[in-house]
Amino acid sequence: MRDFLKPVAAVLFTHILPESIHRAHNMNFSIEERGNPNTLSYRLYFKNSDGKYISPFHDIPMYADEAQNIFHMVVEVPRWTNAKMEIATKDPLNPIKQDVKKGNLRYVANVFPHKGYIWNYGAIPQTWEDPGHKDNDTACCGDNDPIDVCEIGNKVCSRGDVIRVKVLGVLAMIDEGETDWKVIAINVDDPEAKDLNNISDVRRLKPGYLEATVDWFRRYKVPDGKPENQFAFNGEFKDKDFAIETIKATHGFWKALISQQTNAGELNCKNTCVSEGDGPFCCSADEAKAVVDGSCPCGEASPVPNSVDKWFYYAKN
Numbered sequence: 001m002r003d004f005l006k007p008v009a010a011v012l013f014t015h016i017l018p019e020s021i022h023r024a025h026n027m028n029f030s031i032e033e034r035g036n037p038n039t040l041s042y043r044l045y046f047k048n049s050d051g052k053y054i055s056p057f058h059d060i061p062m063y064a065d066e067a068q069n070i071f072h073m074v075v076e077v078p079r080w081t082n083a084k085m086e087i088a089t090k091d092p093l094n095p096i097k098q099d100v101k102k103g104n105l106r107y108v109a110n111v112f113p114h115k116g117y118i119w120n121y122g123a124i125p126q127t128w129e130d131p132g133h134k135d136n137d138t139a140c141c142g143d144n145d146p147i148d149v150c151e152i153g154n155k156v157c158s159r160g161d162v163i164r165v166k167v168l169g170v171l172a173m174i175d176e177g178e179t180d181w182k183v184i185a186i187n188v189d190d191p192e193a194k195d196l197n198n199i200s201d202v203r204r205l206k207p208g209y210l211e212a213t214v215d216w217f218r219r220y221k222v223p224d225g226k227p228e229n230q231f232a233f234n235g236e237f238k239d240k241d242f243a244i245e246t247i248k249a250t251h252g253f254w255k256a257l258i259s260q261q262t263n264a265g266e267l268n269c270k271n272t273c274v275s276e277g278d279g280p281f282c283c284s285a286d287e288a289k290a291v292v293d294g295s296c297p298c299g300e301a302s303p304v305p306n307s308v309d310k311w312f313y314y315a316k317n
Helices: 006-007 018-024 199-205 209-219 242-260 285-293
Strands: 030-034 043-047 063-065 068-078 086-088 096-098 118-122 147-151 162-175 180-188
Touching: 018 162, 063 162, 068 147, 147 162, 162 199, 162 209, 162 242, 180 209, 180 242, 199 209
Parallel strands: 147 180
Antiparallel strands: 030 043, 043 096, 063 068, 068 118, 068 162, 086 096, 118 147, 162 180
8 A cells, every 4th residue: 555545544534425436337427518619618517327417526436346446537538639628626516628728728739749639538536636745756746636547448539438447557747846647547348458457568569659658748738838747757657556556545535525634725526426415515416407507508619720730849858
């Protein structure tokens, strides 16, 4: 057990329904689009199999199968696309929306030879990288988000897909002084999943992919005028066991968050399935519906700016 798990495990959790954290059998999720795609109004809300609006941050269980260490992944960005979509951790029900910088929608640059994101990119629900916790390995605090996942299977997923993934390893990126773990995983339904069981299998069966992943994360902000990102462990990937312990630690931090053992700050922790009815984070079905009904109705997509297709070239440091 990684050392930062121990204090979290000792916390007394209140106002949480534990079965809603771990039970995930036969769970199906659907999405509801609101607003106009490629505009500031666009939102993607989630429902469970009962048609109940849920938070993808809090209400989707981390585990799809705890005994097999199979995790849920919420796909925010399909492979080859550029729009920087993410779970809106500070908004009611935490829909997926496009990140905004200085009033403009954010798109990741194409830094040659990469086109958009080179994996299906998303997050593991019920995890949180605590900005108040300094990691012993990285010497940096968390980035205040759910833990990120790069899914390396063959299928190009769709935005809002909730898939079951097998964890293979993890990369410790340092983003502007914050720890920003990048979990490497594969969809359990991928035909190659049976052959990929650890990070060494990725290196052997998908040569160049891990090196490209480090290169992508190192350089993707440079066209925006930012310095190259840094990494702990000299940019080496840690193996499956280390990755799973890291995910479990971020789940512990999330538990502390949702049970008010940790100050949520600006995060919106309202949920419809996890917190008990008398808890301050409990959101009724009517409240959840009102949130969605209060958003813009679904409309026509706006065109994506031509600049999104530009390729950036620069010599590596």
